[in-house]
Amino acid sequence: MNTAAIAGILNFLVSFAIMASIYAIFTMGLNVHWGYTGLLNFGIAGFFALGAYTSALVTSPMPTGMMANYVKQAFGLNLPFLVGVAAAALISGLIALPVGLLTLRLNEGYLAIATLGIAESIRIFFNNESWLANGPQGLIGIPQPLCTLVPPGYYNYIYLVIVLIFLAAIYVALERGIRSPWGRVLRAIREDEVMSGANGKNVFFFKLQSLILGAMIMGIAGALYAHFSAAIQPGVFEPLFGTFIIWAMLTLGGTGNNKGAILGAFIVWALWSWSTFFILKIVPAGFQTRAPFIRYILIGLLLVVVVLKRPKGIIGEERHVSKF
C-alpha cells in the first residue's frame, strides 16, 4: 500500500470520527432527556438546526461585495468560535424553556408531540425566511476555528481534537451530574413521578432543568456540526437524520448510560458511512445506484434485533450510579 492510500484511509477515518463524536454529543443530550429523566424529545432535529444556524450567524461576517447579492442573512457578527458555540447552547436552551413550561405539567406524550412539531416548524421557518439565513440554499463558508495553523488538507486533525475535547468535557460533566444528588432526583422522577413529588421534590422544575440542559448539549453539537461541514441547509435537519437516527443510537448503545450513548453513536454511524463502501464492491454494476439504500435495511434490522434481544441496549444502565 502506498502512502497516498494510507493518507486517504486516515482522512476517511478522521472525518468519520469527527461526525461520530458529534452524533455522540447529540446522543448524550438525548440521554439526559430520555435516559435520565424519561422526557420524550422527538424534536432533536430542531435543536440541531438552532445550534447550527445560531453559531453560523454569530461567527461568520456579513457578506460583502458580490457575495451580498447571493447570500442573505439577518446578521453576521464575526465573533470567535467559542462565542458561537456558547450562543448556540443559549438559544437552544431559551427555546426549550417555553416548550417545557407549556408541556411538562401534562402527560409525557405532549412533550413528544410538541417537540416534533416545533422541530418541523423550525426547519420550515429557516427554509422559507430567506432574509434570516439564506433560505433553502443555506449558509456556506462558515468559519472554522484555528484553520490558519495547518494546511487545509490536515485541518480535520485539529477539528477532531476540538470535537473530542467537547465530547470529553460533556461526558465528564454529565457523569458527575448523574452521580450527584441532582442526578438521583432525575432518575427518581423517571421511575416514579408521584413518589418523587411526595418526597418533596419539585418534579416540574427538575424536568424543566433536564429539558434545558439536554437542549443546550444538542445546541452545542449542532454548532460543532456547522463548523465542521462549513455549509448548512435546512434539508440537513429533516427528522430522519436529525431525530430518529439519534434515538436509534441511544437505544442501541444503552439508554441511561453515557458510555452506551457514545458507543451507539459510533456503531450506527460506522454502519451508515461504511456500509456503502463495502456494498459497492460486491453488488453488480447495474445495481450500484440502489446499493447505498441497504443502509436503511441494516440499521433498521439491527434496531429491531437489539430491541427484541437486548432491550437495555449493548451497555445497559448501571444499577448503582452512586457510591453512597
Added chain:
Amino acid sequence: MLELIVYGVVLGSIIALGSIGLTLIWGITDLFNCAHGDQITVGAYIALLFVSLFSRIGFLQAKVGPFSFNWGVLLAFIPAIIISVGLAIFIEHWVYKPLRNTGAHFITSFIASVGVAWVLRGLIYMIWGAEFHFYTSGLRPMIFLPQGIKLRVDEIFIVIVAWAAVAAVYLFMSKAKMGKALRALADNPELARISGINTQRMIDWAWGLAGTLIAIAGVLYGIETQLRPEMGWIFLLPLFAAIILGGKGSITGALAGGLILGIAQQVSTAWLSPTYKPAVAFIIMILFLLFRPKGIFGKG
C-alpha cells in the same frame, strides 16, 4: 375562501383515510406505529407491480369512467390489500407481539417500529429505486364546479372512498360482534381476556383491518400524486397530528382531526406561504391539546 375550504376537505379526507388504521392500532395495542407510513408506501408499490403485470391484458387498459386510472389499477387493489395484510400480521408476530409479551415500554415498541420503517423503505429503494413512478400516464381530467372551484375527478373518488371507509369501520366497530370485542380489548385488555376474548386473535384481526386500510390509502395516494419511496414517511406527520387531535383509537375523531387539519392548512394559504402548511398543522395541534388534551372525541 370557499375554494380553499373545498381543497381543505379533499386534503382532510386523504389524511383521514391514512390515519384510521393508525388510530385503530394505537387504540388496541398502544403502539404508535412509525412504520405505518412506509407500510402505505409498500401498498402503493405492490399495486404498481400488479399494474405493470396487468399492462399485458388489453381490456384492463380502458379508463374507469371519467377517472385518470384504468381497470388494471382498480384490480390491483386486491393483491395490494392481501400482501399488506400479510405483511402487517407478519410484523406483528415477529416484532410487536414478542415486545408486548415482555411488557416493553410503549416507547420501545415505537423505536422498534422506526426500525421496521427503515427496513421497509430500504427494501423499496432496493427494488424500485429512488425515481418517481406513476400508475397510468396521460392527462388527469378536471371537473369545474361553481365559484371557480377546480378539482381533479380522481379527488372526488378519493373523498368518496375515504368517507366510505370511515363509515364502514365505524359501523363495524359499533355493530359487529368482532368490533365490540376489539373495543373491549382497547378499553381494558385484562378484563377482555378474562371475559373469554382471545386477545391475540383480536389483535391479528385489528392488524388485518389496518393492513386493508393501509393498502387502500397507499393506492389512492399513488393515484392522487405519484409513487416515490419517501411518500409514506412524509405523509406520517400529518397522520400523527390527525389522530392525536381526534383522540386515541377514535375512528370519527381521526376523520374530524383530518378535516380540521386539511381545512386549516389550505385556508392558511390565504395569508401564509403554502410551504408553511405543515407548520400550521402542528401549531393548531399544540394549541388544541393545551385546551382539550384528550382530543376531540377522546374519553375522560
